[in-house]
Amino acid sequence: MIRKLFWVICAAVMLTANAASADDTAYAPSQPYDDPAMHYVPPSGYVLLGIRHLGLNGIGDPTAVAAWAKNPRTRDQITITVTVQNFNGTLDAFESTTEQDLRQGLNSFFVRGKSRASLSNGMPAYWLHITYGGDVVQSLEDPQQAPAGTPDTATAPPVSVRYQYMWIDGARGVMLAVTAPLDLISEDDARKILSSATAVRFPGT
Numbered sequence: 001m002i003r004k005l006f007w008v009i010c011a012a013v014m015l016t017a018n019a020a021s022a023d024d025t026a027y028a029p030s031q032p033y034d035d036p037a038m039h040y041v042p043p044s045g046y047v048l049l050g051i052r053h054l055g056l057n058g059i060g061d062p063t064a065v066a067a068w069a070k071n072p073r074t075r076d077q078i079t080i081t082v083t084v085q086n087f088n089g090t091l092d093a094f095e096s097t098t099e100q101d102l103r104q105g106l107n108s109f110f111v112r113g114k115s116r117a118s119l120s121n122g123m124p125a126y127w128l129h130i131t132y133g134g135d136v137v138q139s140l141e142d143p144q145q146a147p148a149g150t151p152d153t154a155t156a157p158p159v160s161v162r163y164q165y166m167w168i169d170g171a172r173g174v175m176l177a178v179t180a181p182l183d184l185i186s187e188d189d190a191r192k193i194l195s196s197a198t199a200v201r202f203p204g205t
Helices: 005-018 091-105 187-193
Strands: 033-035 038-040 047-051 063-070 078-086 110-118 124-133 159-168 172-181
Touching: 033 063, 091 110, 091 124, 091 159, 091 172, 159 187
Parallel strands: none
Antiparallel strands: 033 038, 047 063, 063 078, 078 172, 110 124, 124 159, 159 172
């Protein structure tokens, strides 16, 4: 079954939109996310959009369990999300499956970088750098090479950049991602934003 990763990626944006009529005081202060196999502390300046804790029986397809934002409800919003799903295969299989699901769920999806990595405590992971949105992927690489009829930047859909760590913990596949408008954050910025994450094998697996 094709997983609805597009909706997972949009979850934090939808949370923000739902809160758009509320005062800023409705946002809870930034706080860490902890579960039996993961710990993450967002940087200062990120406000909590939503958080929930689910046992293994409470997840199946990719499920967003935490989201934070900087500059919420603005064009410069930067969003951090934690997504989990049941998964008992290899790390390579998780990366491949997730990449395919993202490709099917996002407009103009393009992998700009992918490499083996590790979290700060040594947990094996993949690091993925993608862009999506807009109409022509090639124009991101070289605007002069965009085919005839390409919309100009004033009318084209916005392009977003997403950086993420992906790992498995014996029971789940986990994605920790930061998403922003293209060129708002660099890859080094993204690594710093996500650098506090640690993970271990899920207890009992």
